[in-house]
Amino acid sequence: MQLQLKNPIVFFDLETTGVNIATDRIVEISILKVHINGTEESRTYKVNPEMPIPPQASAIHGITDEDVRDAPTFKAIARELARFMEGCDIGGYNSIKFDIPLLAEEFMRAEVDFDMTKRKLVDVQNIFHKMERRTLEAAYKFYCDKDLKDAHSAEADTKATYEVLKAQLERYPDLKNDVAFLAEFSNFSRNVDFAGRIVYNDKDEEVFNFGKYKGVKVEEVLEKDPGYYGWIMNGDFPLYTKKVITNIKLRKFNNQ
Incomplete structure (x- = not known):
């Protein structure tokens, strides 16, 4: 075939x-x-x-x-x-x-x-x-x-x-x-990043898929806990995951 x-x-x-x-x-x-x-x-x-x-x-x-x-x-x-x-x-x-x-x-x-x-x-x-x-x-x-x-x-x-x-x-x-x-x-998930640390919820919103904020919108977390972004950027996370989170952060900033 x-x-x-x-x-x-x-x-x-x-x-x-x-x-x-x-x-x-x-x-x-x-x-x-x-x-x-x-x-x-x-x-x-x-x-x-x-x-x-x-x-x-x-x-x-x-x-x-x-x-x-x-x-x-x-x-x-x-x-x-x-x-x-x-x-x-x-x-x-x-x-x-x-x-x-x-x-x-x-x-x-x-x-x-x-x-x-x-x-x-x-x-x-x-x-x-x-x-x-x-x-x-x-x-x-x-x-x-x-x-x-x-x-x-x-x-x-x-x-x-x-x-x-x-x-x-x-x-x-x-x-x-x-x-x-x-x-x-063949795709089981709805990943935003390749590693699956950020996924889409049923409203097509980006949410964290790990840690204490699992299931919470990324935009909300970055707004109420700015230090979480710094922790991720300095942590042992994939570069592409960091890029995705940074893009979400910049998108929120540019829309204000």
């Missing part, structure tokens, strides 16, 4: 130093770009994270400090990646919760303006969990009847994700072969 595309779509997977979106770094990124006519091209990069790779992370993906010692930093390849992904919708496996927020952080640290908010985001894991609830290896076996070799290799996981999505479209008649539909269907 060929995906019906209005825009090219890139499937990508990251291997990282850990799972903290704000502080961990990419050590490998693989991107599979599917053009509107169905042709494919892929790129895989080892990345020097400019920090030690913890042994527990290496045990999962097999990438060590020695493997990336001479690799380029993310900043060195950021503009090339942005050009390759420009104008594309984005697909991945567990990408909405982890890969997209972390990639957004890396682009911001590299000072490359790469806006993912206007793109359709298809999370194959969320489709799978809504339909079957298992892991990528199990999904690959279930949908494609293949064993996933080299699991936790970014390139293998990326290709498997793309194959699983096509198999899902063939298996479930209710799934539309349309990226806009798949993006909406």
Whole structure:
């Protein structure tokens, strides 16, 4: 089956130093770009994270400090990646919760303006969990009847994700072969920022999704407790989350 595309779509997977979106770094990124006519091209990069790779992370993906010692930093390849992904919708496996927020952080640290908010985001894991609830290896076996070799290799996981999505479209008649539909269907949340610290309530108002002000409008909190903004700006929060809160603060100021 060929995906019906209005825009090219890139499937990508990251291997990282850990799972903290704000502080961990990419050590490998693989991107599979599917053009509107169905042709494919892929790129895989080892990345020097400019920090030690913890042994527990290496045990999962097999990438060590020695493997990336001479690799380029993310900043060195950021503009090339942005050009390759420009104008594309984005697909991945567990990408909405982890890969997209972390990639957004890396682009911001590299000072490359790469806006993912206007793109359709298809999370194959969320489709799978809504339909079957298992892991990528199990999904690959279930949908494609293949064993996933080299699991936790970014390139293998990326290709498997793309194959699983096509198999899902063939298996479930209710799934539309349309990226806009798949993006909406595979998104469990209504995040304002990628990390889900700020979400929309049922009135489409931005509210905090954590801490003592969970469920309270961001504008209200910033007005009645100005110090909370400073605490967030100085805290261990993702850069994109800080940007979203700052934009809300500036919007309120400009409307006064």
